[in-house]
């Protein structure tokens with residue numbers, strides 16, 4: 001073991017999942033449908049026509065999965081709450097059996113010494129709210145505040161760290177601009193409105209938390225650092241646009257109360273003038289920021305690539321994952337130091353980091369060898385340590401993901417788990433990466 005990579009004593013090691021990706025039973029016990037339940041049952045939307053009807057059957061196997069986390073020595077677990085399981089219509093009526101599910105999960109995590117962190121919205125909007133316009137309806141900020149209050153009042157104290165939203169950029173870019181994710185819209189006028197209402201809802205939820213909560217609330221964003229393909233003015237401008245669109249579009253309003261000016265350049269007439277009252281609502285002080293990091297992007301100007309006019313340049317010198325992402329651990333260090341320098345060194349948790357590499361559909365004699373994922377974790381955890389040594393206030397890391405699960409519209413074709421799931425039998429098998437990660441956790445980083 002090497003003390004070279006020992007992490008701070010209070011550093012939290014965990015794993016992360018999301019409701020629609022692992023739970024299954026989306027309509028059980030009074031739950032209402034989400035837009036992902038609808039989307040996944042819409043022909044042509046999902047690879048192999050996969051859906052979340054069963055997923056990892058976590059709704060029934062949750063106790064064994066907590067036992068798995070305990071066995072691996074996990075100190076924290078980041079999960080998401082299915083809004084429509086708790087409030088079937090998204091507002092008004094509360095489904096007691098839905099709340100009970102999350103209460104049992106949280107109590108069992110605590111009994112096993114595992115800190116629960118809950119994300120209130122991880123993309124699975126109640127379908128009933130989408131019927132009312134969803135993220136395009138400004139009333140959604142109040143709807144999200146109402147749901148937030150139900151959760152905060154029921155579980156705050158046992159849950160001491162809450163995230164309002166997961167990756168608003170993906171919800172907007174995938175769900176409203178390019179259409180690859182639920183609700184599957186392709187509309188450059190809708191995208192800014194959805195994005196803005198996501199941030200308004202976040203702000204409303206934080207206000208509610210300050211009124212009824214006593215612990216921590218934050219926002220989880222995906223950050224993908226952008227590097228120019230060349231120093232040409234066009235590529236430098238393209239990189240700036242890409243960086244504003246993905247990385248500053250959410251944190252600037254939260255920390256500064258303003259949007260990056262590039263967004264008007266990108267969206268043109270589709271970019272509205274936002275009321276100052278909205279910007280004041282969004283700019284609620286937070287207790288932490290969750291950063292999801294997977295890869296970087298080398299950007300070049302591409303006039304034809306609407307609306308950003310940017311395209312990625314493949315880096316042949318590096319390994320790529322099954323999702324086509326370059327393995328670039330330096331990008332994680334660069335991201336964390338960028339957040340520190342731009343936003344005043346806020347408390348950060350790495351709320352997702354991991355990779356999909358090919359794993360067989362079945363374990364071989366109780367083992368799943370995944371050397372590429374072991375290498376990915378080693379490199380990225382070392383990159384985190386480098387950022388901590390540079391003075392970044394990083395207080396925890398959640399590997400994505402605990403389990404192989406439903407990778408949204410890519411179905412079950414992409415396996416991110418450190419624990420293999422045989423989707424025919426629901427057998428869980430810790431991969432070599434799980435054993436490796438467990439050794440890192442047990443040694444507080446010295447095994448890196």
Ligand SMILES: N#[N+]C[C@@H]1[C@@H](O)[C@H](O)[C@@H](O)[C@@H]2O[C@H]12
Pocket residue numbers: 018021166167292323352400407408416
């Ligand atoms: N793709 N991919 C893996 C992972 C996805 O499974 C999570 O739900 C998202 O929060 C984020 O996109 C990252």
